[in-house]
Amino acid sequence: MTGRYPSPRALLDRYGLHAKKSWGQNFLGDERVLDDIARLAAPRAGETVLELGAGLGHLTARLVARGARVVAVERDRDMARVLRGELGDRITLVEADAARLDLPALAARYGAGPSPRLAVVGNLPYHLTSPILFSLLDQVEHVLRAVFLLQREVAERLAAPPGSRDWGILSVLLQREADVSVERIVPPGAFWPPPKVSSAVLCALFRPPADPIVDRERFRRLVKAGFAQRRKTLRNALEAGKIAGPEALGAALATAGVDPGRRGETLGLAEWAALERALGPVATP
Numbered sequence: 001m002t003g004r005y006p007s008p009r010a011l012l013d014r015y016g017l018h019a020k021k022s023w024g025q026n027f028l029g030d031e032r033v034l035d036d037i038a039r040l041a042a043p044r045a046g047e048t049v050l051e052l053g054a055g056l057g058h059l060t061a062r063l064v065a066r067g068a069r070v071v072a073v074e075r076d077r078d079m080a081r082v083l084r085g086e087l088g089d090r091i092t093l094v095e096a097d098a099a100r101l102d103l104p105a106l107a108a109r110y111g112a113g114p115s116p117r118l119a120v121v122g123n124l125p126y127h128l129t130s131p132i133l134f135s136l137l138d139q140v141e142h143v144l145r146a147v148f149l150l151q152r153e154v155a156e157r158l159a160a161p162p163g164s165r166d167w168g169i170l171s172v173l174l175q176r177e178a179d180v181s182v183e184r185i186v187p188p189g190a191f192w193p194p195p196k197v198s199s200a201v202l203c204a205l206f207r208p209p210a211d212p213i214v215d216r217e218r219f220r221r222l223v224k225a226g227f228a229q230r231r232k233t234l235r236n237a238l239e240a241g242k243i244a245g246p247e248a249l250g251a252a253l254a255t256a257g258v259d260p261g262r263r264g265e266t267l268g269l270a271e272w273a274a275l276e277r278a279l280g281p282v283a284t285p
Contacts (some may be wrong), residue, residue: 039066041120042066049119071111072093072094073209088245103142120146145205149199150199163265168265174204213273235260258274
């Protein structure tokens with residue numbers, strides 16, 4: 001679809017609406033960027049794509065044009081009215097909070113095959129990026145790929161290499177589950193209204209983790225503790241996070257071959273996984 005779908009300003013005028021600043025609404029109208037995102041999210045016709053925060057429907061329309069089965073999630077009733085008016089029964093509209101989705105239920109209902117997984121795409125407001133990513137990681141077995149338009153600095157943090165200044169909690173958690181890349185930078189002028197910062201298209205292709213762990217929740221707590229106080233040594237940071245008692249923690253660090261005097265941001269994915277495994281079985285209550 002090229003040029004037939006009305007511009008963001010035209011659609012807002014048509015429906016008597018305006019972008020809600022408190023909701024972080026900046027609508028992408030650049031056709032080339034929209035086409036790139038749609039291609040990444042739906043490389044083949046017939047795939048089911050879950051669009052988070054479908055907004056005015058610009059990306060939605062391009063996904064439909066590529067032959068995708070689109071499940072559009074939108075909690076703003078005004079935006080839902082636009083989606084119904086412009087796209088009608090060409091999409092499945094789900095009025096819900098994108099940060100609180102039941103992905104297993106959605107995959108079972110709209111996916112294909114015995115173990116269905118969904119492609120997920122969306123232009124994510126800055127204040128919802130972390131909640132949505134953590135929700136996806138909690139339900140990662142049901143995600144095939146994710147293509148997100150994010151604030152540029154956030155996207156670059158998520159794709160950062162181990163040991164870099166931007167390597168952090170979400171970098172570790174996401175890259176453990178997926179191959180992550182920044183596909184293109186998007187300037188403020190591609191949006192209406194234009195935001196104050198640049199954005200970027202982030203692509204995450206989910207695959208089985210290379211290194212096993214014992215417990216996903218403990219792994220997340222371990223990584224969070226390791227990055228919580230960056231100036232502290234890893235041992236001191238993990239002790240402060242109450243990951244384990246001093247003796248058990250010292251033994252785990254030794255077993256994993258990790259120097260307790262290092263900082264958390266210097267550990268790679270394999271080292272984080274080795275340290276979690278070295279903590280042993282998780283005690284049951």
